[in-house]
Amino acid sequence: xxxxxxxxxxxxxxxxxxxxxxxxxxxxxxxxxxxxxxxxxxxxxxxxxxxxxxxxxxxxxxxxxxxxxxxxxxxxxxxxxxxxxxxxxxxxxxxxxxxxxxxxxxxxxxxxxxxxxxxxxxxxxxxxxxxxxxxxxxxxxxxxxxxxxxxxxxxxxxxxxxxxxxxxxxxxxxxxxxxxxxxxxxxxxxxxxxxxxxxxxxxxxxxxxxxxxxxxxxxxxxxxxxxxxxxxxxxxxxxxxxxxxxxxxxxxxxxxxx
Amino acid sequence: xxxxxxxxxxxxxxxxxxxxxxxxxxxxxxxxxxxxxxxxxxxxxxxxxxxxxxxxxxxxxxxxxxxxxxxxxxxxxxxxxxxxxxxxxxxxxxxxxxxxxxxxxxxxxxxxxxxxxxxxxxxxxxxxxxxxxxxxxxxxxxxxxxxxxxxxxxxxxxxxxxxxxxxxxxxxxxxxxxxxxxxxxxxxxxxxxxxxxxxxxxxxxxxxxxxxxxxxxxxxxxxxxxxxxxxxxxxxxxxxxxxxxxxxxxxxxxxxxxxxxxxxxxxxxxxxxxxxxxxxxxxxxxxxxxxxxxxxxxxxxxxxxxxxxxxxxxxxxxxxxxxxxxxxxxxxxxx
Numbered sequence: 001x002x003x004x005x006x007x008x009x010x011x012x013x014x015x016x017x018x019x020x021x022x023x024x025x026x027x028x029x030x031x032x033x034x035x036x037x038x039x040x041x042x043x044x045x046x047x048x049x050x051x052x053x054x055x056x057x058x059x060x061x062x063x064x065x066x067x068x069x070x071x072x073x074x075x076x077x078x079x080x081x082x083x084x085x086x087x088x089x090x091x092x093x094x095x096x097x098x099x100x101x102x103x104x105x106x107x108x109x110x111x112x113x114x115x116x117x118x119x120x121x122x123x124x125x126x127x128x129x130x131x132x133x134x135x136x137x138x139x140x141x142x143x144x145x146x147x148x149x150x151x152x153x154x155x156x157x158x159x160x161x162x163x164x165x166x167x168x169x170x171x172x173x174x175x176x177x178x179x180x181x182x183x184x185x186x187x188x189x190x191x192x193x194x195x196x197x198x199x200x201x202x203x204x205x206x207x208x209x210x211x212x213x214x215x216x217x218x219x220x221x222x223x224x225x226x227x228x229x230x231x232x233x234x235x236x237x238x239x240x241x242x243x244x245x246x247x248x249x250x251x252x253x254x255x256x257x258x
Numbered sequence: 259x260x261x262x263x264x265x266x267x268x269x270x271x272x273x274x275x276x277x278x279x280x281x282x283x284x285x286x287x288x289x290x291x292x293x294x295x296x297x298x299x300x301x302x303x304x305x306x307x308x309x310x311x312x313x314x315x316x317x318x319x320x321x322x323x324x325x326x327x328x329x330x331x332x333x334x335x336x337x338x339x340x341x342x343x344x345x346x347x348x349x350x351x352x353x354x355x356x357x358x359x360x361x362x363x364x365x366x367x368x369x370x371x372x373x374x375x376x377x378x379x380x381x382x383x384x385x386x387x388x389x390x391x392x393x394x395x396x397x398x399x400x401x402x403x404x405x406x407x408x409x410x411x412x413x414x415x416x417x418x419x420x421x422x423x424x425x426x427x428x429x430x431x432x433x434x435x436x437x438x439x440x441x442x443x444x445x446x447x448x449x450x451x452x453x454x455x456x457x458x459x460x461x462x463x464x465x466x467x468x469x470x471x472x473x474x475x476x477x478x479x480x481x482x483x484x485x486x487x488x489x490x491x492x493x494x495x496x497x498x499x500x501x502x503x504x505x506x507x508x509x510x511x512x513x514x515x516x517x518x519x520x521x522x523x524x525x526x527x528x529x530x531x532x533x534x535x536x537x538x539x540x541x542x543x544x545x546x547x548x549x550x551x552x553x554x555x556x557x558x559x560x561x562x563x564x565x566x567x568x569x570x571x572x573x574x575x576x577x578x579x580x581x582x583x584x585x586x587x588x589x590x591x592x593x
Contacts, residue, residue, distance in 0.1 A: 051474055073476035083471035085489045096485050100476025107477075108484050149471075156475050 003028050004050070004160060004192060009059030011045050011216075019045040021216040022059070027194065027209075029159070032186055034207030035196040038236050042216040043196035044080075047164045050194065051077045063160055073100040076153030078182070078195075080165040082145040086138040090129055090148045093137055094120040097155030116155070123151035126188060127181045143174030147181055154185055161186060163195035167202065175199065179206045200232050214238075324538035331524070331536055332369050333360040342535075364438070366514065366523040369543055376520035376547070379441045380507035386442070387449025388499060394450055395457025402461070402483055412458065418451030423509045427518050441518035445506050452505070456498045457491075464490045493562045500555040507551050511544060521547065 004027040011020040020042045027033055035043045048054040049061055052069045061068045063075065076097070084093045098116040099107055106112070112120075124130050127147035137145060146166055153161055163182060167175035179195075183206050186193040197203040203210065210227045212220030212235045220231055294305055301308045329346035330336055335356035336346040350357065350370075360370045397403050398411035421429070426444035427436065434440055464487055472486035488495075514522020525540035527533075 053470060053474060072474070075474070077471070077474040079467065079471055081467055083465075083467035085468050085485065087489060087493055096472060096477075097475050099472065099478075099481045099485065102481075104478055104480040107481050152471070152475070 004061075004063050004194075006046075006050070006061050007059055009046075009049060009056045009061060011042070011049065011054065012057045018216050020049070020056070023213075023216070023218055025211065025218065025221075027192060029192050030190055031192055032183060032206070032208045033192075033194045033211060034203045034209070035194060035211045035213060036198070036200065036203055036220075036232075036235060037196075037213035039198065041213045043198075043213055044164050045216075046213065047077075047162045047194065047196055050160070051075045051162055053077075073156060074159045076156045076158035076161045078146070078149045078153050078161070078163040078166045080168055082142075082149040084137040084145055084148055084152075087136070089134050089136055090124060090140065090144075090151070091120055091133040093148050094123050094133075094151040094155050097123070097152040100156065119155050119157070120151070123154035124148070126154060126185050127151050141174070142170050143177055146170065146174075146178045150178070150182055150185060154189070159192065161191045161193045163193070165196055165198065168198060172202075175202055176205070182206075320532075320534050323534035324541055326535060327538035327540075327542045328535040329369065329539045331367060331539065333357055334363070334368065337368065364519075366519045366521075367527070369521070369524060369539060372514070372519075372521040372524045372540075373543060373547060375438045376510045376514060376522065377507065379438055379445055379510035379513065379518075379520060380503060380551075383442045383445025383510070384449055384499065384503045384506050387446040387453060387502075390446075390450045391453035391457060392495075395454035396461065396483070396488070398454065398458040399461040401464070401487060411454075415451050415454045415458075418447055419455065423448040424512060424516060427513050427516065436517055438519040441510060441513040441520070444513060444518075445509055448509060449502055449506065453498060453502045456502070457495060460491045460494050460498065461487060497559040497562050500559050504551050504555045508548060511548075 004025070006023055006025040006027075009020055009023045010018070012018050023042075023046065035046065037043050045054060049056050050068060052072050052075075063071050068075065085096070088096075092110075095112055095116065098112060098119065102112060102116065121130065121133060124133050127150050129144060129147055129151065132140065132144065137148060140148065149166070150163075161182075166182065167178050170178060179202060182193070182195065185191070195207075197207075204224060204227065207224060210220065210222060210224065211218060212227075212231065214235055219235060220227070297308065298305050327344075328342040329344065329350075330340060330342040332346045332350055333353070333356040335341075335353045336349050339349070341349045357370055360368050361374050363371055364375065366372045366375060394411045394415050398408050398415060400408050402408070403411065423444045426447050427440050430440045430443045430447075433443070468490060469482060469486035472482050477485065510520060511522040511525075514520035514524070515526045517523060521540060521544055525537055525544065528537035528540060
């Protein structure tokens with residue numbers, strides 16, 4: 001199993017907008033990592049760089065020793081807005097995960113191999129949507145669509161699974177469902193998973209290792225126990241965390257929005 | 259607030275209203291003057307004189323004749339037995355064998371075959387034009403072909419559009435003599451220009467997200483275009499094609515008027531010979547033909563746009579086709 005190594009990655013947009021500032025990370029295989037941070041901290045940029053959707057300005061990213069641009073198929077991505085093809089069924093959407101290993105003509109004529117078809121149905125079963133396989137994506141709920149998005153990434157047969165704010169547009173119950181399926185899929189298939197989240201309570205519930213990003217820099221990297229509310233406050237409100245609603249309420253209350 | 263301020267604002271509002279009314283009045287006067295002198299210019303003499311010489315009596319007399327159509331030219335049977343008026347429609351049903359003989363005769367002087375010719379021109383022209391429109395339309399999109407090169411395909415479509423189908427039919431007359439076949443080629447060519455342009459425009463509207471999602475699977479360029487882009491617009495492409503089919507049927511009629519055969523030719527010849535009752539039959543047929551195509555196409559297009567939470571299987575859709583209320587646009591069960 002490959003390990004993900006990010007070394008000294010910076011990303012500058014336009015003349016002087018620094019999204020990532022010399023970020024270095026080592027992620028071992030099988031880890032379930034949650035990236036935390038306020039909006040605009042650089043979480044999405046980091047994940048997009050890990051999937052070669054964006055190139056870093058400087059620095060390198062390698063997966064199992066290979067540059068990420070050469071191992072795109074090995075990286076599955078779950079997007080914030082699911083980005084399914086609304087006119088296609090859940091099954092056909094999941095099957096698009098196999099495009100990287102299907103040649104053009106066969107894929108356009110939908111002559112997918114039996115193995116790929118089975119892989120698509122297995123992935124839908126993993127996310128609990130086998131019965132809904134023939135349903136059009138446009139008629140599914142937000143949570144279901146996001147689970148199809150996970151299935152699509154699984155069909156790719158990735159070794160690294162990325163999830164960019166996978167639950168930010170969902171209600172708390174649907175968000176937990178999606179996270180549970182994501183975690184279950186990662187455990188079942190022994191995947192390295194990196195998910196960016198901004199709901200701290202959901203992150204604490206599912207994450208094992210936490211990476212905090214603020215203003216493009218890694219400011220925290222540790223376990224659930226190490227992620228105290230003070231650290232979360234500093235992450236979201238800066239060193240001067242006087243605006244924090246949690247400041248006077250120690251110890252940390254278990255935030256529940258279910 | 260003081261009274262002065264209110265008076266100020268009221269005064270300003272009244273001035274604005276006065277200006278708006280003046281502008282409207284001037285616009286109306288300009289429109290009337292434009293029509294008066296424009297018509298006088300085209301008629302070659304002042305408008306009062308044009309009105310004095312116009313044959314209103316004859317015109318309305320002819321119109322009255324169109325309203326009493328005779329369908330004597332419906333089929334060979336009605337023509338040979340001289341069954342006119344609306345009785346011919348009954349003879350059409352009682353003598354179905356004559357319909358086939360009429361259709362295969364390919365004569366524009368018989369209404370049944372003229373209608374079939376016009377319909378065939380429209381349908382085959384659209385089907386033939388579609389793949390080329392798809393090719394040029396997709397290649398003309400900046401998302402598919404990088405900037406300067408997409409204008410090569412857009413340019414071809416613009417050139418085709420600049421030449422009307424009525425002219426294309428005479429250009430193709432050099433290839434095969436003026437006939438329904440020439441008309442079909444003209445309609446197909448016209449389809450490339452018009453439908454292709456609609457395809458290109460539709461592709462500008464697509465979302466980036468699904469494209470990125472497909473790219474992230476490691477898909478090739480062809481796969482990204484097919485799954486990420488075309489699958490987003492496939493149902494609107496079908497809807498546009500149906501709309502163009504509707505237009506192509508009307509174009510097929512106008513090509514008949516210039517001698518390419520079909521219903522247009524039947525109407526034009528009978529109007530020229532002042533066979534007004536027969537011309538009336540052609541006009542009534544035309545009305546029915548165009549309205550049914552429009553109804554069919556608009557209902558099918560409405561069917562292609564399912565609401566967000568309304569998934570429909572193919573069988574359910576076919577069942578819906580049998581639901582008369584849906585055809586009249588009044589909705590149906592579950593809505």
